[in-house]
Amino acid sequence: MEIGVVGKPNVGKSTFFSAATLSRAEIANYPFTTVEANRGVAFVRVPEPAVDLGVEPNPRNSVSIAGYRFVPVEMIDVAGLVPKAHEGRGLGNKFLDDLRQAGALIHIVDASGATDEEGNPLKPGEHDPCDDVRFLEEEIELWFFGIFRRNWEKLARRVQLAGESFERLFQELFAGLGVREAHVKAALRETELDPEKPAQWSDEELFSFARALRRLAKPIVVAANKADVAVAEENIKRLKREFPHARIIPTSAMAELMLKNLAEEGIISYVPGEGSFEVLKPEELSPKQKKALEIIKKNVLERYGSTGVQQAINTAVLDVLGKIVVFPVEDENRYCDGEGNVLPDAFLLDAGATPRDLAYKIHTDIGENFIAAIDARTKRRIASDAPLKHLDIIKIVTKK
Ligand SMILES: Nc1nc2c(ncn2[C@@H]2O[C@H](COP(=O)(O)OP(=O)(O)OP(=O)(O)O)[C@@H](O)[C@H]2O)c(=O)[nH]1
Ligand SMILES: [Mg+2]
Structure with missing residues (x-):
């Protein structure tokens, strides 16, 4: 099981991925910087059980820092998704193929509104990030729909003529998409479609089924990124109003990456997920870095409680997937x-x-x-x- 980091180009997917995994993915302010998917290990943060037991842990597969255990989970950072990707536009098909094994998606949205729908830079506030939330869900649903439709005749024949179970067969045919039998059953219940007569489903009905299945098999956490930019605050409020049922977490991937890099160099102390950091070696900070840390403190940590990166991962794994x-x-x-x-x-x-x-x-x-x-x-x-x-x-x- 992997967590997929997705979104249109140039929103900060690779920055989020680098901060979460501490690997070096290529980052730049233009679309399609990432072509080949980056894979790495991110961490879910839980309380360290050794603390209450009064023992000293010796972690092997995980990391123990400051009373928290960081538990590994695979993460994949894929190429940006543009409108009509399901028809192969941009790096569409490749992007979608890379997502097959993802159990949940973290959708990175440029909450500062500084990128158009194809990821080209704009002035902050010029693009509405609400559009991005809708478009990404729909692209994935259309991709599902296309794959199902291509296989529908075969499936319908085996169900209606050979008497095979729809749920089992569907799961088997589309296991490669991360679809499980429980997802299929739940999507059937939700859409009230007849699993014994798939040949009779209209395209509209099949699309509604694809949509229900997408929600179950690829649930989404929205990371409202670039939260450090001033106009993002207003956009984040709007995102929450517009999508009251979505999980929307303000993030600054850039802030998280900077804090983790400085912590790695021993210049500051910072525990991922915390709302503060401590400068250990002020003499090693450049004036520019000092300024950036002040902005991170004021615009991100004090405003949102943390950079949001750890919270987005925890929400995806523990709340959404219920692990x-x-x-x-x-x-x-x-x-x-x-x-x-x-x-x-x-x-x-x-x-x-x-x-x-x-x-x-x-x-x-x-x-x-x-x-x-x-x-x-x-x-x-x-x-x-x-x-x-x-x-x-x-x-x-x-x-x-
Ligand atoms: N202000 C701000 N800028 C950010 C943040 N995260 C990323 N950026 C900037 O956004 C630009 C794009 O970042 P990437 O991480 O390369 O974006 P991507 O989504 O992987 O882009 P593609 O691979 O081209 O699809 C870079 O200039 C980053 O520095 C953030 O939290 N705040
Ligand atoms: Mg990238």
């Missing part, structure tokens, strides 16, 4: 693995995942030899098929 974080350990008394590493790993699991699912996630062998699970906090056994809870610490008991 939970679970910590497997081998020794439930010392909370460590076989080598004495305390709380070494943190895994992202689907909501409803059971101890048995966790066992398989650690290793197939552990899954196959699963006997029982122990909640390390209470030292009690828990049912192998009961859903795990967010931030559980679990020992899996296996037969030797």
Whole structure:
């Protein structure tokens, strides 16, 4: 499962991606800077469980900073999407293909309104970012629709003549788009279309189905980016009014990237997601950097509480996808693995995942030899098929 960073050209996708993954994607103020998708590892931020337990963690697959655990999640930064991309305009098809495995999308919108619909620079405030929100959803829905329609005859034949189950077959044919059977069932319920007679669906009905499925299979968090620019504040209010059900998070990817870079150099201390930073070596800051930090503090951190980048990732993974974080350990008394590493790993699991699912996630062998699970906090056994809870610490008991 990946988080896809999407949007029209020149809105800050690569800046957001670089800040989130600390890798160096190419950034420039013109459209189509990114052609090949960038892949990297971003992090979800959760409270560090070692704090309450009074132990010192030795993370292996994750990072522990200042009382938070940063849990890895794959992220992909794709080429900008322009109107009619689903017909192949711009880098359309390629962009869309790169998104197949994304479980959720972070839609980067230029909330400063300083780019037209193709990503060409304008003066701040000249473009309405509300248009961008509508256009991106529609492009993805039209892309879905096109793929379904091309396969519809085959699907209808197999359902209506060979008697195959619509839900199963649909899921199988479009698994490559990240569509799951549960999504198909939910989209059928929502649209009230007849899964036994797909040949009779009109194009309009198929489009409404594609739209319902897009909402379920590619849910979107809107990052209202360039929030550091003055006119963005008014636009963000409008975005929230216009789309009351959308998840809209003000972000300044540029601010996050600068703070993380300076923190990496040891010039400031900054924990991703926090609303403040501390300057450690003021003598190493240029006058320009000092000015930029002042603007970040005043226009971003004090106005919005944080740069929003961490919040957008957390919202996508924990709220929208409903993932939970679970910590497997081998020794439930010392909370460590076989080598004495305390709380070494943190895994992202689907909501409803059971101890048995966790066992398989650690290793197939552990899954196959699963006997029982122990909640390390209470030292009690828990049912192998009961859903795990967010931030559980679990020992899996296996037969030797
Ligand atoms: N003021 C401001 N500028 C930003 C912010 N994020 C990105 N930018 C600027 O926006 C321009 C485009 O940034 P990129 O990250 O290359 O945008 P992109 O969406 O990846 O662009 P393409 O790859 O061409 O589609 C650059 O000049 C960035 O410095 C932000 O939070 N605030
Ligand atoms: Mg880019």
